[in-house]
Amino acid sequence: MQIVVVGSVALDTIETPWGSREDCLGGSAFYFAIGASYFAPVQLVAVAGTDYPKTARATLAERNVDLIGLEFADGETFRWGGRYHEDMNQRDTLFTHLNVFEHFHPKLPDNYCNADIVFLANIHPSLQLEVLEQVQGPQLVAMDTMNLWIDVAREDLERVISKVDLLFLNDQEAMQLTGRRMLLTAVQQLHEMGPKWVVVKKGEHGAILFGPDKQRFAVPAVLLHRVFDPTGAGDTFAGGFLGYLAKQGSLAPEHLREAMVYGTVLASFVTEQFSVDHLVGLKTEDIEARREELRDLTRWGKV
Amino acid sequence: MQIVVVGSVALDTIETPWGSREDCLGGSAFYFAIGASYFAPVQLVAVAGTDYPKTARATLAERNVDLIGLEFADGETFRWGGRYHEDMNQRDTLFTHLNVFEHFHPKLPDNYCNADIVFLANIHPSLQLEVLEQVQGPQLVAMDTMNLWIDVAREDLERVISKVDLLFLNDQEAMQLTGRRMLLTAVQQLHEMGPKWVVVKKGEHGAILFGPDKQRFAVPAVLLHRVFDPTGAGDTFAGGFLGYLAKQGSLAPEHLREAMVYGTVLASFVTEQFSVDHLVGLKTEDIEARREELRDLTRWGKV
Numbered sequence: 001m002q003i004v005v006v007g008s009v010a011l012d013t014i015e016t017p018w019g020s021r022e023d024c025l026g027g028s029a030f031y032f033a034i035g036a037s038y039f040a041p042v043q044l045v046a047v048a049g050t051d052y053p054k055t056a057r058a059t060l061a062e063r064n065v066d067l068i069g070l071e072f073a074d075g076e077t078f079r080w081g082g083r084y085h086e087d088m089n090q091r092d093t094l095f096t097h098l099n100v101f102e103h104f105h106p107k108l109p110d111n112y113c114n115a116d117i118v119f120l121a122n123i124h125p126s127l128q129l130e131v132l133e134q135v136q137g138p139q140l141v142a143m144d145t146m147n148l149w150i151d152v153a154r155e156d157l158e159r160v161i162s163k164v165d166l167l168f169l170n171d172q173e174a175m176q177l178t179g180r181r182m183l184l185t186a187v188q189q190l191h192e193m194g195p196k197w198v199v200v201k202k203g204e205h206g207a208i209l210f211g212p213d214k215q216r217f218a219v220p221a222v223l224l225h226r227v228f229d230p231t232g233a234g235d236t237f238a239g240g241f242l243g244y245l246a247k248q249g250s251l252a253p254e255h256l257r258e259a260m261v262y263g264t265v266l267a268s269f270v271t272e273q274f275s276v277d278h279l280v281g282l283k284t285e286d287i288e289a290r291r292e293e294l295r296d297l298t299r300w301g302k303v
Numbered sequence: 304m305q306i307v308v309v310g311s312v313a314l315d316t317i318e319t320p321w322g323s324r325e326d327c328l329g330g331s332a333f334y335f336a337i338g339a340s341y342f343a344p345v346q347l348v349a350v351a352g353t354d355y356p357k358t359a360r361a362t363l364a365e366r367n368v369d370l371i372g373l374e375f376a377d378g379e380t381f382r383w384g385g386r387y388h389e390d391m392n393q394r395d396t397l398f399t400h401l402n403v404f405e406h407f408h409p410k411l412p413d414n415y416c417n418a419d420i421v422f423l424a425n426i427h428p429s430l431q432l433e434v435l436e437q438v439q440g441p442q443l444v445a446m447d448t449m450n451l452w453i454d455v456a457r458e459d460l461e462r463v464i465s466k467v468d469l470l471f472l473n474d475q476e477a478m479q480l481t482g483r484r485m486l487l488t489a490v491q492q493l494h495e496m497g498p499k500w501v502v503v504k505k506g507e508h509g510a511i512l513f514g515p516d517k518q519r520f521a522v523p524a525v526l527l528h529r530v531f532d533p534t535g536a537g538d539t540f541a542g543g544f545l546g547y548l549a550k551q552g553s554l555a556p557e558h559l560r561e562a563m564v565y566g567t568v569l570a571s572f573v574t575e576q577f578s579v580d581h582l583v584g585l586k587t588e589d590i591e592a593r594r595e596e597l598r599d600l601t602r603w604g605k606v
Contacts, residue, residue, distance in 0.1 A: 086484045087484065088484075181389045181390065182527070182528060182529060182530070183507070183526065184526045184527065184528050185528055185529075202508065204486070205505065205508035205509075206508075206521075206523070208523070208526075216526065216599070216600050217600065217601075217602075217603065218509075218523035218526075218600050218601060219603070220509070220511070220521035220523070223486065223487045223511075223519060223521075224485070224487065225485060225487050225488055226485060226488075227485070254603075257602075257603040257604075258603060258604060260603075261603060261604070295604060296519070297519050297520060297521050298520075298521060298601055298603070299520075299560075300520065300522070300557075300560040300561060300563075300564060300601070301560075301561065301564070301598060
């Protein structure tokens with residue numbers, strides 16, 4: 001199956017307790033595309049500035065990401081700065097410079113419009129809506145979002161949510177969006193807003209998939225000695241998840257469970273270094289070895 | 304296998320967003336004994352005051368808990384008061400009246416000293432040490448503790464930890480005790496302190512078992528619409544865990560995994576009402592139905 005992702009490519013400045021780095025390659029569509037590329041062909045729609053480094057394009061091209069939909073505009077690339085503390089579950093945003101994103105309207109190349117799977121990565125929900133007007137009968141539309149849009153663009157956000165099949169969000173966002181403290185009650189309300197499937201990401205505590213007929217699947221995070229930089233973990237999770245489904249060409253429940261596992265595995269790699277430093281060079285054996293680790297971490301009883 | 308538990312019986316005053324109750328039956332040994340009683344015979348060592356209600360003894364006796372080791376002393380029963388907020392992971396201690404516990408020294412009846420499994424429930428570590436001097440060659444010694452003892456009795460606490468096979472604690476305590484933020488690193492340090500097995504309880508995020516040769520097993524919590532009162536969840540978890548092992552008469556790795564599941568199942572019931580209101584009346588079918596729920600929540604791939 002063919003996947004289209006629409007989101008951001010960015011240059012991130014990251015501070016962590018272990019070090020910092022300026023202008024490293026990031027953005028929701030960037031992380032997603034690299035993650036998904038291990039399983040299926042990805043077409044990327046985003047906007048970059050004239051300062052977007054050639055190495056970024058080369059990184060994506062090496063992973064066979066289709067860049068025809070990557071638009072270049074006069075001005076600077078979107079920049080984001082964040083600081084992480086010892087507790088990696090919390091982060092401060094230091095700055096957000098929209099730059100070329102300010103006037104961006106996603107335009108899908110003709111051959112992207114028939115994609116089987118559409119991923120609306122984290123960007124302004126009004127742009128996510130513009131994408132939905134261009135695609136033609138995808139089999140699965142999934143989306144991600146963030147606390148900022150819940151605060152400042154709630155109406156648009158609810159409109160997108162009502163139109164997608166699958167919503168990725170973290171536990172804090174699920175509570176913020178619904179006002180419910182208990183996850184199960186929050187998710188019930190999210191289903192009522194539209195999505196048949198909801199994936200709640202809980203960082204170091206793993207992720208839970210919720211679907212129709214009380215289908216539920218919880219997977220723990222891979223246990224790591226150090227989380228170096230969690231930026232992009234959620235986007236990479238979505239990449240592994242949807243990439244795996246595209247490869248299988250099926251949305252059967254057992255594939256959705258396996259997709260949760262591959263999302264978890266891919267996300268674990270991205271946190272071990274800045275940017276996609278660790279994510280880009282993976283071999284199939286690396287991915288399968290970590291899948292086996294998760295298998296051993298979760299197996300019990302007789303099936 | 305025979306289990307001895309040494310800990311507290313208490314009268315708790317609990318405030319939650321859904322209501323409050325005074326002098327309800329509680330205490331670490333009390334919750335543990337009720338939980339474990341579903342699987343194996345339990346012998347309880349604790350001290351109660353002259354005001355300890357007959358209903359408490361009746362509740363334990365109905366669950367076939369051996370009360371020969373329950374001592375009565377002049378004075379009032381241990382009392383604890385706590386308040387929970389919307390976020391059930393945090394609680395304020397309103398008061399702690401040690402009362403008859405102030406001069407308590409556990410004395411194991413002769414026929415308790417040969418127990419196969421000894422559980423040192425949450426009490427002052429110096430009392431836990433006194434128990435260890437009385438038992439004769441148990442197959443498994445497990446313990447629990449709390450933040451208070453890490454603060455005020457660290458030396459005694461480290462001495463007990465160095466002598467047990469299995470340590471139960473929550474994630475915050477693991478970090479407080481080791482000064483390590485990453486769970487895996489904290490647990491490595493806990494193993495170096497003595498225990499071959501460490502069980503980290505993470506409340507709504509489940510629990511993880513760590514053992515020798517990188518044996519690790521993560522189980523999510525049962526998904527609930529409402530956590531009414533989480534008091535005693537950790538003790539009940541330990542009860543289900545050790546009770547199951549006692550019933551199997553084996554500490555084989557696959558039984559330890561299943562023990563994690565039964566601990567999780569029993570703990571889920573106790574949180575649904577004040578005290579042991581929901582825990583005492585369970586049928587085997589109730590327990591097995593919830594085990595199946597966890598099975599469905601966690602199954603994936605081919606085993």
